[in-house]
Amino acid sequence: MKTDVAIIGGGPAGLLLSQLLMRAGISTVVLERQTRSHVLSRIRAGVLEAGTVQLLQDAGVGERMLREGIPHDSCYLTSDDTLMKIDLMEACGKQVMVYGQTEVTRDLYEAQDAMGATILHEVSDVALHDLTGDAPFVTFRHDGADQRLDCSYIAGCDGFHGVSRPSIPASVRQEFEKVYPFGWLGVLSRTPPATPELIYANHARGFALTSMRNAMLSRYYIQVPLTDRVEDWTDDAFWAELLARLPPDVAASIVTGPSIEKSIAPLRSFVCEPMQWGRLFLCGDAAHIVPPTGAKGLNLAVSDIFYLSRALIAQYSDGNDDLLARYGQDALARVWQAMRFSWSLTKLMHRFPDQTDFDRRMQVAELAQLAASSDARRLFSQVYAGLPY
Ligand code: APR
Ligand code: PHB
Numbered sequence: 001m002k003t004d005v006a007i008i009g010g011g012p013a014g015l016l017l018s019q020l021l022m023r024a025g026i027s028t029v030v031l032e033r034q035t036r037s038h039v040l041s042r043i044r045a046g047v048l049e050a051g052t053v054q055l056l057q058d059a060g061v062g063e064r065m066l067r068e069g070i071p072h073d074s075c076y077l078t079s080d081d082t083l084m085k086i087d088l089m090e091a092c093g094k095q096v097m098v099y100g101q102t103e104v105t106r107d108l109y110e111a112q113d114a115m116g117a118t119i120l121h122e123v124s125d126v127a128l129h130d131l132t133g134d135a136p137f138v139t140f141r142h143d144g145a146d147q148r149l150d151c152s153y154i155a156g157c158d159g160f161h162g163v164s165r166p167s168i169p170a171s172v173r174q175e176f177e178k179v180y181p182f183g184w185l186g187v188l189s190r191t192p193p194a195t196p197e198l199i200y201a202n203h204a205r206g207f208a209l210t211s212m213r214n215a216m217l218s219r220y221y222i223q224v225p226l227t228d229r230v231e232d233w234t235d236d237a238f239w240a241e242l243l244a245r246l247p248p249d250v251a252a253s254i255v256t257g258p259s260i261e262k263s264i265a266p267l268r269s270f271v272c273e274p275m276q277w278g279r280l281f282l283c284g285d286a287a288h289i290v291p292p293t294g295a296k297g298l299n300l301a302v303s304d305i306f307y308l309s310r311a312l313i314a315q316y317s318d319g320n321d322d323l324l325a326r327y328g329q330d331a332l333a334r335v336w337q338a339m340r341f342s343w344s345l346t347k348l349m350h351r352f353p354d355q356t357d358f359d360r361r362m363q364v365a366e367l368a369q370l371a372a373s374s375d376a377r378r379l380f381s382q383v384y385a386g387l388p389y
Contacts, residue, residue: 003029003118005312006138006151008126008164010039010119012101013284013301014157015108019059020309022115026316029149030119031126031140033158036109043188043261044101046213047072047198047295049386050094052302061107068214069099075384077349078201079367081247091374091381098198100213101298123147128154128167132278152279155308157301159285160270168277180267180291180346181353182206185224187238188261193218194246194254200293200349201245202363207293207350208245210254218255221292223350230264238262267291269343271335275328281308282328288335290342293349294384300338306389307331334387341383 005021007014010032018028032039048056048069056062073089075096089095112119126140131154138149156164165173184207193212201208207223222241224233235258243251270289275282284301307330311323323330348366352359369376 001029001147002150003027004151004316005153005155006031006136006149007155007157008128008138009156009158009162009286010034010036010121011157011159011284011301012105012108012298013286013305014155015105015112015119016055016059016302016305017155017157017283017309018117018119019061019108019111019115020305021312022112022117023060024309024313024316026312028117029151030112030117031123031138031149032119032121033123033126035121040102040106040109042102042105043186043263045292045295045298046098046100046211046219047299048097048099048104049299049302050096051306051386051389052299053097055302055306056104056107059108059111061104061111064103064107065097065099068103069097070212070214071095071097072197074197076195076197076199077367077370078199078203078247079364080203083199083247083250084367084371086370086377086380086384088381088385091378092385094381094385096385098212104298126158126163128156128164128280131167131280134279136279153312154280156280156282156286157284160289162286164280164282164286165272167280168272168274168282172274172277174273176269176271176273178269178343180350181226182223182350183226183228183264183266184209184221184292185228185230185233185238185264186219186221186262187235187259188213189218189220189257189259190216191218191255191257192216194250199246199250200345201247202349202351202367203245204351205241205245208242210246210250224264225353226266228264230262233262235259235262265292267293267346269339271332271339273328273332275304275331283308283331287331288339290339291346293346294342296338296342299386300335303334303389304331334389337383337387
């Protein structure tokens with residue numbers, strides 16, 4: 001088998017890259033470990049930055065998002081029972097789009113099918129070879145046979161547990177990590193959202209978040225200890241804890257119901273430098289992980305794909321490899337800004353097990369500054385709605 005760009009991983013990053021490259025006449029093969037239904041069963045965040053909304057439209061997969069997505073001009077932060085509005089449009093002239101990552105992935109798969117894309121599912125034993133030469137290749141097993149894919153470039157879009165990042169020698173890699181001392185228990189319910197906008201709640205009992213997918217599909221989260229297991233939480237216990245962490249008038253508007261999905265996710269910040277080595281380019285979760293506070297994970301994957309697709313198209317259209325040479329530098333500049341924002345908002349909105357009274361006063365002071373200063377809200381909004389690429 002031979003292709004221009006081998007893409008490891010058929011999640012949102014890999015699929016979006018394949019879609020953009022194929023539209024530019026560059027051939028791709030996507031190698032995905034799981035079945036398509038498994039990939040589409042994942043429930044992830046659902047807030048798209050303005051840049052993500054635009055790039056999905058540029059890729060020809062924006063139609064259902066524009067039809068079914070919910071534009072949001074603002075979000076809310078609480079400190080105990082005080083509710084503060086962050087008016088994104090007023091602060092930075094941008095809005096975000098609430099549209100589930102699962103739907104983005106579904107739209108990408110359908111568009112790739114329509115283009116006749118080569119996406120191989122249930123591949124195993126993927127290994128990357130000759131990355132520092134000009135003829136890299138990938139070996140893997142598929143349909144019970146050993147396979148080889150010759151290519152010119154490899155995009156590592158295989159997530160945090162993939163094979164791409166470890167294919168960069170440990171002596172070359174520098175990894176930065178922070179693991180948070182709590183997780184998020186998330187529930188999806190076929191109930192109307194409590195409020196039209198998202199509410200990030202800082203409460204003495206812990207963080208909570210109210211979000212949604214559509215007018216009859218709500219998404220809620222509460223901070224839980226790392227020792228908790230999802231089976232420790234009945235639906236009733238979840239709803240009682242969520243309501244206890246929200247301002248009374250918000251709690252009164254919560255419509256409870258059976259969970260159709262319930263899971264606990266750990267929180268970490270992680271960055272791998274460099275994001276490229278020879279003909280291998282890391283994208284998305286393969287290169288970096290953010291805590292979900294602020295929903296930067298998918299949006300960072302999309303911005304990596306913006307930089308890499310632009311660089312590969314420049315290479316194939318006029319032989320200019322300047323952008324390829326600086327891909328990691330360009331992507332990381334934006335990654336670190338989103339990394340800082342996600343870390344800062346996590347620090348601001350959660351109650352840490354070892355938190356001192358002074359730490360709490362720092363949270364109160366920062367929230368008071370956001371409430372009082374339009375400049376503070378502008379800086380917050382610029383990153384929340386998405387920095388320019
Ligand atoms: N070979 C082939 N495919 C692999 C391998 C492998 N060795 N390892 C992992 N994969 C696949 C996974 O099954 C997954 O479908 O790579 C894909 C990686 O997709 P994601 O983990 O979704 O990562 P990414 O596309 O970068 O999207 C980032 O997804 O997980 C969320 O929170 C994350 O919102 C962020 C977004
Ligand atoms: C979600 O809707 O799942 C969501 C929204 C905002 C976040 C995290 C998750 O910060």
